[in-house]
Amino acid sequence: MVDFSIQLEKIAQAVGILQEQNVDAWMTFVRETEHNADPALPLVSPSNVTWHTALIITKQGYKVAIAGRYEVVNFQRMGIWDEVISYDQSIQPALLEVLNRLKPRQIAVNYSESDTAADGLSHGMYLTLQRYLAGTSFEMISAEDILNPLRGRKTPGEIARIRAAVALTDDIINRITAYLKPGQTELEIANFIHAEYKKEGVIPSWDPGHCPSVTCGPDSPVGHVSPSSTFVAKAGQLVRIDQGVILNDYISDIQRVWYLQPPGESDIPQPILHAFDSVRAAIMAAAAVLKPGVEGWVVDDAARKTIVAAGYPEYQHAVGHMIGRTVHDGATLLGPRWERYGRTPYGIVEAGNCFTLELGVQIPVYGLVSLEEDVLVTETGVEWLGHVQTEVIVVPTAS
Numbered sequence: 551m552v553d554f555s556i557q558l559e560k561i562a563q564a565v566g567i568l569q570e571q572n573v574d575a576w577m578t579f580v581r582e583t584e585h586n587a588d589p590a591l592p593l594v595s596p597s598n599v600t601w602h603t604a605l606i607i608t609k610q611g612y613k614v615a616i617a618g619r620y621e622v623v624n625f626q627r628m629g630i631w632d633e634v635i636s637y638d639q640s641i642q643p644a645l646l647e648v649l650n651r652l653k654p655r656q657i658a659v660n661y662s663e664s665d666t667a668a669d670g671l672s673h674g675m676y677l678t679l680q681r682y683l684a685g686t687s688f689e690m691i692s693a694e695d696i697l698n699p700l701r702g703r704k705t706p707g708e709i710a711r712i713r714a715a716v717a718l719t720d721d722i723i724n725r726i727t728a729y730l731k732p733g734q735t736e737l738e739i740a741n742f743i744h745a746e747y748k749k750e751g752v753i754p755s756w757d758p759g760h761c762p763s764v765t766c767g768p769d770s771p772v773g774h775v776s777p778s779s780t781f782v783a784k785a786g787q788l789v790r791i792d793q794g795v796i797l798n799d800y801i802s803d804i805q806r807v808w809y810l811q812p813p814g815e816s817d818i819p820q821p822i823l824h825a826f827d828s829v830r831a832a833i834m835a836a837a838a839v840l841k842p843g844v845e846g847w848v849v850d851d852a853a854r855k856t857i858v859a860a861g862y863p864e865y866q867h868a869v870g871h872m873i874g875r876t877v878h879d880g881a882t883l884l885g886p887r888w889e890r891y892g893r894t895p896y897g898i899v900e901a902g903n904c905f906t907l908e909l910g911v912q913i914p915v916y917g918l919v920s921l922e923e924d925v926l927v928t929e930t931g932v933e934w935l936g937h938v939q940t941e942v943i944v945v946p947t948a949s
Contacts, residue, residue, distance in 0.1 A: 552596050554628045556799070559705035560593040561607060561630055567699050568609035574654035576696050578605040579675055588670025590660050590697055592799070592875055596624050602641040602678075608652060616644050642682050649688060658693035664892025667880020668697035702872060702881035703902040709926060711800035712873065712904055715752075716924050716936040719795055719802040722746050723937075730945045732785045732810055736764040736777035739791070747795060755794030755801040755877045762793035765918045772910075772918055785812040785947040788822065788917035790910070794877065803877050803906050804936065805922035808943045818942055825911050825919040826942050828860035833907045833921060836869050836884065840899060840907075841931050846870075847895035849884040853909060862911045868895070870905040873924060879904075903927040904935070 568576055580588045583598040591598070594605050601618030614633045615625040622636045637644045649657070661676065662668035671679075679690060704712070722743065729742055743762045747753060754761035759776045766789050770781040783789050788809055794802040807826070809818055836853040846868075853869040868885025871878050882897025884905060905927065910920025919942075924935040 552627070554596055554630075556705070556707050556711075557592075557594055557596060557628065558630055559707050560700060561613065563703065563705060564594070564607050564696065564700055565609065565611045567696055568607065568658075570699075571695050573609060573658050573691070573696060574656050575606055575608045575652065576658040576693055577607075578660060579603070579671060579679060581675065586672050588660055589667045589876065589880065590670050590693075590700075593700060596628055597621075601637075604641060604645050604648075606648065606652070608654060612652065614648050614652075616641055616648065645682060646686075649683075649686070654688065656689045656691050658696050659690050660693045660697065662692055662694040662697075664894050665694055665698060665880050666878070667701055667876070668692070668694040698881040698897060699900065701874060701879055702897075703900055704874060704904050704926075705902075708800060708874060709902070709904070711798045712802070712924070712926075713935055715755075715795050715797040715800055715802040716804070718750060718752065718797055719793065719804050720936045722750075722793070722795070723804070723806055726791065726806075727808065727943055727945065730783060730789060730808055730810065732783055732947050734766075734783045735779045736766050736770065736781050736783075737779045739764050739766075739783065739789070740777035743791070743793060750795070752795040752797050755796055755803055762791050765790040765920075767917045768913070768915055770917070772912065772920075783810055785810050786815075786916075788913070788919065790918045790920050792920070792922065799875055801873055801875070801877050802924060802936070803873050803922060804924060805908060805910070805920050806939055806943065807919050807921065808945050809916075810945050810947050812947060818944065819916065821913050822916050822919065822942060824860075825862070825913050826921075828857060828862060829909060829911060829919055829921050830940070831860065832856040832869075832909055833923060836907050837925065837932050840870075840884070840905070840925070840927060842899055842901045842927060842929060844899045845895070846882045846884045846897050846899065847887050849899070850886050850895065853907075854886065857909060857911065865909045865911075867909075869909055870907045873904050873906060899927055901927055901929050 604616040660671040764777040766781040767787040792805040832853040835856040850869040870884030883894035908922035925932040
C-alpha cells in the first residue's frame with residue numbers, strides 16, 4: 551500500500567500558502583518524469599508520470615488532477631483531489647476546460663532563476679503551456695514564492711522522517727569509528743559505509759559515487775570528490791567523512807572528523823584542536839542567530855566572521871542549506887550574497903525549516919577539519935537533530 555501521508559500534508563499546506571501569497575492557482579505541469587523530474591512533483595503526486603499531467607491547486611482549496619488514462623487511478627487513490635480527469639489524445643482540451651471554469655487570473659508554474667528546487671518546468675513544457683494558453687487572459691508567473699515555503703516548512707510527518715534518517719546516520723558513524731584504522735584507503739572506507747547502508751536497506755543521500763565523501767590526510771582533494779584508492783588513512787592524520795542516507799524518502803547530511811592517534815601519543819596536536827574549536831565556534835555562531843525572521847545571509851555572516859577571526863580563510867560556499875527530500879532542498883540558503891546564489895540568501899528563515907550547518911578548514915600535515923550538523927528551526931531558535939560532534943573523535947592505533 552502506497553503511503554500518501556506526506557502528499558496529503560503538503561497539498562493542504564499549499565492551499566494555505568496560496569492564500570498567504572494571494573495567488574489564484576498553482577500548477578505543476580509535467581511529462582515523462584523518469585527523464586526530466588520536477589522536484590515539486592513528489593510533494594503532490596504519488597508517483598512519476600508518463601503522459602502530460604497537470605496538477606492544479608487553487609487558493610480556494612479546489613484541487614484538480616488531469617492525467618493520462620493509464621495513470622488517473624493513482625490520483626484517485628489519494629482521496630484528496632476534488633476532480634481527477636482522464637484524457638487520451640491531448641491534455642489541452644481538459645486543461646482549458648478546467649481553467650476556463652476555475653478562472654484563475656494568475657497561475658504559478660514551476661520556474662525560477664534562483665531556486666533549483668522551484669525550477670522544474672522544462673523550457674519545452676513552458677512553450678507548450680504558452681501555446682495552449684495563447685489567446686486567453688491567464689497570466690503565468692513563477693511559483694518560486696509558493697514552492698519556497700512549501701518545501702521549507704517541514705510538516706510533522708517530514709520532520710519525523712528526517713529525524714529517523716539522522717538517527718540512523720549517527721549509528722553508522724559509531725560503526726565507522728569502530729572500523730577505522732591506518733592503512734585503509736578512502737575507497738575501502740567508502741565501501742564499508744556502503745555495506746552498512748545495504749544492511750539497513752537504505753541508499754546514499756546523493757550520488758553513490760560521491761556519498762560518502764572521504765578525505766584522508768592533507769593531500770586528498772576537498773569537495774564533491776569521489777573516494778580514491780590513492781589516499782590512505784595514516785596514524786597522526788585526520789579522516790573526514792561527509793555522508794547521509796535516504797530513509798522513507800527523506801535524507802540526512804552529516805560530516806564528522808576522526809584523528810588516528812599514533813601509539814604513545816596522549817594529546818591531540820594543537821593545530822588540530824585549534825582548527826576544530828574554531829570550526830565548532832563558527833557553527834555555534836551560526837546556530838545562535840538561526841531563528842525565524844532572519845535572512846539567510848545573516849546566519850552565514852556570523853559563521854564567516856567567526857572563522858576568519860580565528861585566523862582561517864573564508865570558506866567558498868554557504869554555511870548551510872535546507873534538507874528534506876533532497877540533500878539540497880531549495881528555498882532559503884544560509885549563504886553569502888554572491889551572484890551565483892541569486893535571491894536564495896535573502897530568504898527568510900521560518901519555523902519548521904531543516905538546515906545543515908557546515909564548514910571546514912584545511913590543516914597542513916594533518917588534513918581537513920570539517921563538521922556538518924543537521925538542525926530544525928523552532929519558534930525560538932534551533933534544535934539539533936542528531937548527536938552533535940563536540941570534540942575530535944580519537945581512534946587509537948596499534949604499534
